Amino acid sequence: MLKVRNLSKVFDKVQAVDDVSFEVNPGEIAVLLGPNGAGKSTTIKSIAGLLRFKGQILINNTDNKSVEAKRAFGYIPETPALYENLTVWEHLEFIARAYSLRDWEETANRLLTRFEMDDKKDKLGKELSKGMQQKVSICCALLIQPKMIMFDEPMIGLDPKAIKELKSVFLELKQAGCAVLISTHIIDSIEEVWDKVLIMNKGRIVLNLTRDELDNKGESLEKIFLEVTDSKGEGEA
Amino acid sequence: MKALLFLIRRNLLNGIKSAFKKPLVLIGYIFILLFIIAFIVASFAMPSGEIRTLPPALFRGIMMLVFTVLYYTSLKLGIEKGSSYFRMSDVNMAFTAPLRPNQILLYGFIKQLGGTLFFILLAFFQIPNLKNNFAFEPHGVIVLLLAVVAYTMAYPLIGMLIYSWTSVSKERKRLAKRIFDRAALAVVLIFLIDLSQTRDFVKSMSHVFDHPVAHYFPIIGWTGSIASAAVAEPDTAFLVGAAGMAVVIFGLSLLIYRMKLDYYEDVLEATEYVEAALKAKREGRNMTFGQKTRKNIRGGLSGKGARALFAKNMMEIRKTSMFLFLDRMSVMVILSSILFKLIMPSEAGLNAFSMFMVLAFSLYMLLLMQAQGRWSVEVEKPYIFLIPASSFEKLFYASLSEHVKNLFDGALLFTLSGIFFGSQVPTVLACILSYVFFGAVFLYAEVLTRRMFGRVHSKGLMIFIKMIFSFLLVVPGIIGSVIAVIATDSEFYMIGAMGAWAFVLAVTLFMFSAGIFNNIESSS
Incomplete structure (x- = not known):
């Protein structure tokens, strides 16, 4: 569903992402793990079509910047940013119009109820707390029933109930055949859900591992993460 | 495009509706509205040149100087940070939606027209003062506003074009900045040389900024020439200026709309800057925003309590x-x-x-x-x-x-x-x-x-x-x-x-x- 080939991105002579390649298949939850500044957000923003880059990104076998590709993916940014003067419901209506969705109202209502936002339908974007804005952002991305979805640090600002709900959303998306890519640096938050882990450090993918491969190694994800991202260890190797 | 028009419509209507929820704020807005209406009425109705009638050459000089400074500062900032009509909500929700970048740019442009209103209002506040000092023609207020509209529509388009060219490499950015700075320096030097000869600030301003070369200088001169017609019958410079600006605005809009655009990255950086500036403004740091902080200030803190x-x-x-x-x-x-x-x-x-x-x-x-x-x-x-x-x-x-x-x-x-x-x-x-x-x-x-x-x-x-x-x-x-x-x-x-x-x-x-x-x- 998502194919990233030889992705590189340079900002002012700083190599933010360096020749990164990976794939996320339908019904697979891939996690982009890495310390701060590893290049995770740049990778996600490149896939979302917000940055220019070297390499190739295909979503549903079409170029990621094409209108067809955009119809297929959802994106939840690291920092939610809503329209200050649009109500929660109007945000969903805008998304429904922009993606030419039909009969979206029932799905929208279900999503709002699930994230305990059904009583906030008429609240303006500027009246919501950061956590609530994040919930609206998630609802907007889920409304389009995407074939591929990207979450950039999705748990930040969410309350425990919403975190629990989001984890079950991950699993439901997986069951529905959606390719899920989650970027985070908090290992605990995705421990139970991931199928494939892509560990990034200094712009490169330093480890690409499936859950089965990790089980065979008999080590914890945290231990492996610390080993491969430890700059001292890297220098010695 | 329907989705984007929905955004504009709802934003506007909800903005008005939310003002009604706070009576005190509403009173404030009504007060401002009355004040603005009074200024607009006064701008059109008040007689001109009552206090004194300063020479039209000075008016033309002031207009040229004002637009030179406005274009220089706004376009230079455009090279540094790009000019963005967008907010992060647009980046996160509209840019990633299945909408053509050209349509989104058009949406941004329509939003910018809203911003134009602000400039027009600022111009209205200056009109009574100008009318007191210069003999305005009956069409004076209208052409002055026309110049302001031309400026506010042209500079984001030019800014975006310059930015898309300079954002490719640091060398281009440096070159563009150098051209801008040297041009500004040249204008200042020409002025100073003239000032040393005339020893009269007002005369030198008329000499330098009310010069035929300045009148016909593309974009800056054209905008200034439109405004200058406020104190004279529309002349060739006015016609050239108006036609020139119309071509610039429509031509660039068409060019950008037809181009295969990939401007999201440029806009992203500029939008982050805009968001940071707005945050600074909300927190009262607008005057110090973007200022460099000197780290070599030492001496520690003194005093206890408050x-x-x-x-x-x-x-x-x-x-x-x-x-x-x-x-x-x-x-x-x-x-x-x-x-x-x-x-x-x-x-x-x-x-x-x-x-x-x-x-x-x-x-x-x-x-x-x-x-x-x-x-x-x-x-x-x-x-x-x-x-x-x-x-x-x-x-x-x-x-x-x-x-x-x-x-x-x-x-x-x-x-x-x-x-x-x-x-x-x-x-x-x-x-x-x-x-x-x-x-x-x-x-x-x-x-x-x-x-x-x-x-x-x-x-x-x-x-x-x-x-x-x-x-x-x-x-x-x-x-x-x-x-x-x-x-x-x-x-x-x-x-x-x-x-x-x-x-x-x-x-x-x-x-x-x-x-x-x-x-x-x-x-x-």
Whole structure:
């Protein structure tokens, strides 16, 4: 569903992402793990079509910047940013119009109820707390029933109930055949859900591992993460 | 495109609806609306050239200078940060939606037209002043506004085109900046050379900026030529300017709309900058936003209790100033005040009151610039509320650094002006003290406005309320100074009367506003 080939991105002579390649298949939850500044957000923003880059990104076998590709993916940014003067419901209506969705109202209502936002339908974007804005952002991305979805640090600002709900959303998306890519640096938050882990450090993918491969190694994800991202260890190797 | 039009429509309607939810804010908006209508009516209806009729060449010179400065500053910022019509909500939701980049750009452009309104309103505020000094033609106000519209529509398009060319490499960015700076330097040099020959600021301004080359210079000259027709029959320069600008605006719009666009990355960086600037504005840091912080300022903090606030503020000022307390704001106030006096024609009756005129203009600038003092930053953070001291002490020490800075700026401005106009020492001192006291009036009027109205979402409305409030308070001082000058015919007593009133006012306002740091609720 998502194919990233030889992705590189340079900002002012700083190599933010360096020749990164990976794939996320339908019904697979891939996690982009890495310390701060590893290049995770740049990778996600490149896939979302917000940055220019070297390499190739295909979503549903079409170029990621094409209108067809955009119809297929959802994106939840690291920092939610809503329209200050649009109500929660109007945000969903805008998304429904922009993606030419039909009969979206029932799905929208279900999503709002699930994230305990059904009583906030008429609240303006500027009246919501950061956590609530994040919930609206998630609802907007889920409304389009995407074939591929990207979450950039999705748990930040969410309350425990919403975190629990989001984890079950991950699993439901997986069951529905959606390719899920989650970027985070908090290992605990995705421990139970991931199928494939892509560990990034200094712009490169330093480890690409499936859950089965990790089980065979008999080590914890945290231990492996610390080993491969430890700059001292890297220098010695 | 339907989805984007839905966005624009809902944004506008909900913005109006939310104003109705807060009666106090609504009253504020109605007041502003009435004020604007009054200005618009006055702009069209008032007779022109009643006070004096200055030469049209000076008007043309001023227009050319204004548009040169506007284009230079806005396009240079465009090279640095790009120009963005967008907010992060657009980036996150519209850019990632299955919509063509060209449509999104068009949506941004329509939004920008809303911003144009702001510039038009700013222009309206200047029209009565211009009409008093120049003989406007009946179509004068309309062509002046046409020029403002042409500018506000053209500069984002040019900015975006320049940015898309320069964002490719640092070399291009450097080259573009160099071209801009050298062109600006050339204009300044030409002006200075002319000034050395004429030794008359007004004459040189007409020579340099009212030159045929300037009239027909692409974009800047064309815009200036449209505005210049306010004081004359439309001439060839006007027609060339209007046609040129129409071609530029439509041509560039079409070019950008037809191009295979990949501008999201450029806009992303620019939008992040815009968001940071808006956040700074909300927190009252707009005057220091983007300023470099000097790290080599040492010396530690002194004072205990609320006094520590003063020491901290002084250190912050020193870190963001160019030299001692001299910062961007000081330079703007000082230069514009002196420039104002130089541009104003010397008339026999007014020469005796040069210092008063500089003081009046500098106070006007101070009122605009000192839109939000350092205390407003403190209100957004919890520390000041936690300090174990009385609210009086906290407000005094939190605002003391502003008075010290105003003293520094005032001393610099009026010592220079005093030497320039050959004024007496007591007059210079009276000016400096008046400047400091008025600075305090504006500051505590703002604190009191915040106490009375609480946190107003629109900073523009807040500043407007404060300005009206300050103006009404200052009126008795103006009356006092008029009486003083009639009675004594002395500039010193005239300024002294204003200063004394400002002192009384500042102390009174301080007493009423001190409770703001009692708790967070008293400021929100």
